[in-house]
Amino acid sequence: MNIIKAINLVHEYIKRDEDNNVSGITKALDDVSIEVKEGDFVAILGHNGSGKSTFAKHINALLSPTSGTLIVDGKDVLDPTKTLEIRKQAGMVFQNPDNQIIASVVEEDVGFGPENLGVQTEEIWKRVEKSLKTVGMTAYRHHSPNKLSGGQKQRVAIAGVVAMEPKCIILDEPTAMLDPNGRKEVIEAITELNKKKNITVILITHYMEEVINADFVYVMESGKVIMKGVPREIFSQVEELKKHRLDVPQITLLAHELKKSGLDIPDGILTREELINALLKVSQQ
Amino acid sequence: MSIILDKVSYLYGQGTSYEIMALKDISLKIDDNEFIGIIGHTGSGKSTLTQHLNGLIKATSGHIYVDGEDIYDDDYDMKKLRGNVGLVFQYPEHQLFETTVFDDVCFGPKNQGLDKKTVELRAFEALYNVGFPEELFYSSPFELSGGQKRRVAIAGVLAMKPKVLILDEPTAGLDPAGRDEIFDLLKKMQQELNMTIILVSHSMEDVANYVNRIIVMDKGQIMLDGKPREVFKYYRELEKMGLAAPQVTYLMHELRERNLDVDVDATTVEEAKISILKALGEI
Numbered sequence: 001m002n003i004i005k006a007i008n009l010v011h012e013y014i015k016r017d018e019d020n021n022v023s024g025i026t027k028a029l030d031d032v033s034i035e036v037k038e039g040d041f042v043a044i045l046g047h048n049g050s051g052k053s054t055f056a057k058h059i060n061a062l063l064s065p066t067s068g069t070l071i072v073d074g075k076d077v078l079d080p081t082k083t084l085e086i087r088k089q090a091g092m093v094f095q096n097p098d099n100q101i102i103a104s105v106v107e108e109d110v111g112f113g114p115e116n117l118g119v120q121t122e123e124i125w126k127r128v129e130k131s132l133k134t135v136g137m138t139a140y141r142h143h144s145p146n147k148l149s150g151g152q153k154q155r156v157a158i159a160g161v162v163a164m165e166p167k168c169i170i171l172d173e174p175t176a177m178l179d180p181n182g183r184k185e186v187i188e189a190i191t192e193l194n195k196k197k198n199i200t201v202i203l204i205t206h207y208m209e210e211v212i213n214a215d216f217v218y219v220m221e222s223g224k225v226i227m228k229g230v231p232r233e234i235f236s237q238v239e240e241l242k243k244h245r246l247d248v249p250q251i252t253l254l255a256h257e258l259k260k261s262g263l264d265i266p267d268g269i270l271t272r273e274e275l276i277n278a279l280l281k282v283s284q285q
Numbered sequence: 286m287s288i289i290l291d292k293v294s295y296l297y298g299q300g301t302s303y304e305i306m307a308l309k310d311i312s313l314k315i316d317d318n319e320f321i322g323i324i325g326h327t328g329s330g331k332s333t334l335t336q337h338l339n340g341l342i343k344a345t346s347g348h349i350y351v352d353g354e355d356i357y358d359d360d361y362d363m364k365k366l367r368g369n370v371g372l373v374f375q376y377p378e379h380q381l382f383e384t385t386v387f388d389d390v391c392f393g394p395k396n397q398g399l400d401k402k403t404v405e406l407r408a409f410e411a412l413y414n415v416g417f418p419e420e421l422f423y424s425s426p427f428e429l430s431g432g433q434k435r436r437v438a439i440a441g442v443l444a445m446k447p448k449v450l451i452l453d454e455p456t457a458g459l460d461p462a463g464r465d466e467i468f469d470l471l472k473k474m475q476q477e478l479n480m481t482i483i484l485v486s487h488s489m490e491d492v493a494n495y496v497n498r499i500i501v502m503d504k505g506q507i508m509l510d511g512k513p514r515e516v517f518k519y520y521r522e523l524e525k526m527g528l529a530a531p532q533v534t535y536l537m538h539e540l541r542e543r544n545l546d547v548d549v550d551a552t553t554v555e556e557a558k559i560s561i562l563k564a565l566g567e568i
Binding site: 247249276 | 326327328430431432457458459460461462463465487488490527528529531532533535536539540543545554555557558561562564565567
C-alpha cells in the first residue's frame with residue numbers, strides 16, 4: 001500500500017514587490033509524481049534548490065500544493081480537517097539540530113511531541129523511554145541537550161518524532177551539519193527505525209553514500225523528478241549523475257572509470273566487495 | 286609568510302572545574318604558498334588551533350612566530366597580523382549584514398582605514414576573484430543561494446588581501462556542486478594569487494583531492510602531518526580517531542591482500558584507476 005502518493009504536484013512561490021504586485025513566479029515543484037510504499041526507505045537526492053525540501057514540507061501539510069494531488073496515509077493534504085491527523089502520521093526532522101531542541105533536559109524534549117498530542121502522562125514516559133532506546137540515547141536522558149554532540153542532538157530530535165509514533169518520518173538533510181561519526185550514528189538510527197519498527201522513512205540528502213541501502217531513490221532537479229529507480233539503477237548511470245553535478249560514491253566512480261578503460265566490469269557497482277570480486281574475476285581471465 | 290608554532294598549549298576555562306586542554310604542545314611550521322587540510326573530529330582542537338594563527342586566542346603557553354616575529358611580544362602589531370591572516374568562520378554567510386553584496390565586501394577593507402577608491406577597487410577585485418557574477422553585485426546578499434552567499438563571505442575576507450587564508454569547514458552544508466566550486470576556487474587562489482590556504486575539514490575524500498599537506502589532530506595534539514598519500518597509510522590509526530581514509534585506500538589494501546599488485550598508497554580515483562590497470566596488465 002502507498003503511504004504517500006503525489007500526482008502531478010506543482011508548487012509556485014509567488015514573489016511580490018512593495019506594492020503587492022506579482023514580480024515573479026518560481027516553480028519549486030513542477031509536475032512531481034512520487035509514490036512511497038508503506039515500510040519503505042526512500043531517498044530523495046538533489047541539489048540545493050532542486051525542490052526536495054519543498055516537497056518534504058508538503059508531506060506533512062506545512063505547504064499546500066498550487067495544483068496536483070497529494071495523498072498521505074489515505075488523506076488528502078488539501079482537506080483542512082485532516083491536517084492534524086496528517087501531521088501525527090508524518091513526522092519531520094530538519095537539518096539543524098539546534099533549531100529543533102527546545103527543552104533543557106533530553107527526556108523532556110522527547111516528551112514534548114506526545115504531550116502536545118494530548119497523550120496521557122504515564123504513556124508519554126513509556127514512549128520517551130522507548131524512543132530514546134531506539135536511537136541509543138537512553139544514557140543521556142537526564143543530560144542537557146546543549147552539551148551533546150551534533151549527532152547526539154540529531155538523534156534526540158529523531159527520538160522526539162518517534163515518540164509521536166508516526167507511520168512515516170521525513171528527514172530533510174539530517175546529516176548535512178554533522179561530522180562523519182555523527183552522520184554514521186544518525187543513519188544507523190534511521191535504518192534501525194525502518195527495519196525494526198517498520199516506520200516508513202523518506203530521507204532527503206545530497207550524500208550519495210547514505211542512499212546505497214535505500215529501497216528506492218528519486219533524483220530531483222529544478223523542481224522535477226529527473227531520475228528514479230533502485231540504487232543500483234541510479235548509480236549505473238554515472239555520466240547522467242555527473243551531468244547533473246551529483247556526487248557519485250568513489251567506488252562506483254572508480255568502477256565506472258575502469259569499465260571505460262576497457263575492463264569487463266558490471267554497471268552500478270555500489271560496494272568495495274563487489275568491485276573487488278569483479279576485479280579478481282578479470283585478473284583470472 | 287612563514288608561521289611557526291613552538292610548543293603551543295591552550296587551556297579552556299583555566300582555573301575552573303571545566304578546565305580542558307584544547308591544545309597540547311603543538312609545534313608546527315607553515316611555509317609560503319602551502320595548501321593544508323587540518324582534519325580531526327569534533328572537539329579535536331582543530332578550530333582552536335586555527336584561531337591561534339591570527340591571534341584571536343592567545344596560547345596559555347608557547348610561542349607563535351610570524352615571519353620570525355613573536356606575535357605575543359608587547360609591541361607586535363596585531364592589527365597587521367589580522368590583515369595578513371584572514372579567517373573565514375563556519376557558515377560565514379551568517380555574518381553577511383549589508384544591504385548589497387558590494388557594500389558587504391567593502392566592509393573589511395574600509396575598516397582597515399583605506400580610502401574609498403582603494404576599498405571599492407579591492408571589493409571589485411575580490412568579487413571577481415571568487416567568480417561572483419557582476420550583475421548580482423548590487424543585489425541583497427540575502428537573496429542569494431547558499432553557495433553564492435559563501436562566495437560573498439569569502440570575498441569579504443579576500444578584499445583585505447590576506448597572505449594566508451584560513452577557512453573553518455568552508456563546504457559544510459553545501460551540496461556537491463557548491464562544494465566543488467568552493468574547492469576549485471581555493472585551489473585557484475592558492476595557485477594564481479600565491480596565497481597559503483589552510484582549511485579545516487572532516488571530509489577526507491575532499492581533502493585528498495585538493496591539498497598538498499594534511500595535518501591530523503586528535504585530543505588537542507598533532508597525530509599525523511604529511512602528504513595525503515603518506516597520511517592515509519595510517520588508515521587504521523585514522524579509524525581509531527573516528528576518522529576514515531578515502532574509500533579508495535581501503536579498496537587498494539583489500540586488493541593487495543588478495544594478491545593483486547596495486548599501489549596501496551593511491552588516494553584518488555585517478556591514481557587508483559591507473560594502478561589497477563597496471564596491475565592487471567592493461568597498460
